[in-house]
Amino acid sequence: MNNISIACTVNGQPVKAEVEPRLSLADFLREHLDLTGTHLGCEHGVCGACTILVDGASVRSCLMFAVQANGREVVTIEGIAGDGPMTRLQCAFREHHALQCGFCTPGMITTLKAFLDENPNPSADDVRDAISGNVCRCTGYVPIVNAVLDAAREGTS
Ligand code: FES
């Protein structure tokens, strides 16, 4: 099958590529751009590990084709803080021990970045709803919720 040209922005950098029509966005990011912070767990939209931001919205990159990123602004976990210091949310994860193996963490952070942008003063139940599609096998979720509430209290994600 013929490749298709795409042009998008990834973590603030313009990217042009020729991709197979059925290449997933997750595989494009990981295998073509070496952005391996985007993790793949289930590869069918259930675990949330592959969550990234597309035009500011959290999406599952295993469920998008790379060609669907054409003309869009993509942010992965590598671009959340860029070259600067960690965001308040990332610092709160560290302070609250909201990660253990870290496999779910990139998807959690990207999901919660979009969530806090829209809901800067969430309740604990709001946070639980926000991460209800992100599976974590390690933490029991309590420290994650506490980290988000702590970050929100400080007024920046
Ligand atoms: Fe995409 Fe699980 S790898 S949702």
Ligand code: FES
């Ligand atoms: Fe291990 Fe969440 S920290 S899966």
